[in-house]
Amino acid sequence: MTHSSIADADLDAAAAVLKRARRILFITGAGISADSGLPTYRGIGGLYHERLTAEGLTIEAALSGEMMATRPDIAWRYIGEIEANCRGARPNAAHLRIADLEQEKPGVWVLTQNVDGLHQMAGSQKLIQIHGTVHHLRCTECPHQRSVIDFEGLALPPACPVCGGLLRPDVVLFGEMLPQKALDRLAHVIEAGIDAVVSIGTTSVFPYISGPVWWARDNGIPSIEINPGETEVSSIVDYRLRMGAADAMTQLWARMHSTP
Numbered sequence: 001m002t003h004s005s006i007a008d009a010d011l012d013a014a015a016a017v018l019k020r021a022r023r024i025l026f027i028t029g030a031g032i033s034a035d036s037g038l039p040t041y042r043g044i045g046g047l048y049h050e051r052l053t054a055e056g057l058t059i060e061a062a063l064s065g066e067m068m069a070t071r072p073d074i075a076w077r078y079i080g081e082i083e084a085n086c087r088g089a090r091p092n093a094a095h096l097r098i099a100d101l102e103q104e105k106p107g108v109w110v111l112t113q114n115v116d117g118l119h120q121m122a123g124s125q126k127l128i129q130i131h132g133t134v135h136h137l138r139c140t141e142c143p144h145q146r147s148v149i150d151f152e153g154l155a156l157p158p159a160c161p162v163c164g165g166l167l168r169p170d171v172v173l174f175g176e177m178l179p180q181k182a183l184d185r186l187a188h189v190i191e192a193g194i195d196a197v198v199s200i201g202t203t204s205v206f207p208y209i210s211g212p213v214w215w216a217r218d219n220g221i222p223s224i225e226i227n228p229g230e231t232e233v234s235s236i237v238d239y240r241l242r243m244g245a246a247d248a249m250t251q252l253w254a255r256m257h258s259t260p
Helices: 003-020 030-036 065-070 072-086 093-104 118-122 180-192 207-218 245-256
Strands: 023-028 107-112 127-129 132-139 145-147 167-171 196-200 223-226 239-241
Touching (some): 003 239, 023 093, 030 245, 065 072, 072 132, 072 167, 093 107, 180 207, 196 207, 207 223
Parallel strands (some): 023 196, 196 223, 223 239
């Protein structure tokens, strides 16, 4: 059997699973946004892979909750760089087909690590943004919050227009707790029942990202991985598509909607 015929067989099998499924959990990481031109580095933009910032810091230190509290100018500098790299990006076929499936099926949810807002832009509404989004700002001193399209024209770090305190993006920085509301929603979605789990473009290094795939395996629920590289869950999924996200979702969609 040739490599391409194996890939076709896997695509056919995965498409059949998704066609039958009513409730699907998509788990997405930076790889799904690569086809939109965004760099991949554990979901925060591949600008800093294996290099230090101008201040001699690792990106984890520069983008930590502690840095936001003590030197917000440094934390905001790199959040601003990441947002600038996201600016103008548009959802690709993978984001769009997932949003289309949400319209067709009653229980399509997306758990994403990405802060780029592309799933929302594509039209996904059943969305768990476990790391938040750069497009929502909140004051660290008072209840004020606001949504922004981008950071253009924003003084960084920005001051709250209500109390003069520090505004920060509603994202989970390194060393910070995950939002409880998002974790509760994920638990609720899993408890309500899932027919298939699809992991796309994530290395699955975080337990809350790999966890649903392990849960699927333990409960006999079919799982699919779309990723050109090797990940923490590659060895446990039922169907592994070594492809880019946009190509894979385009081909799966075509197979799901072809007339027999």
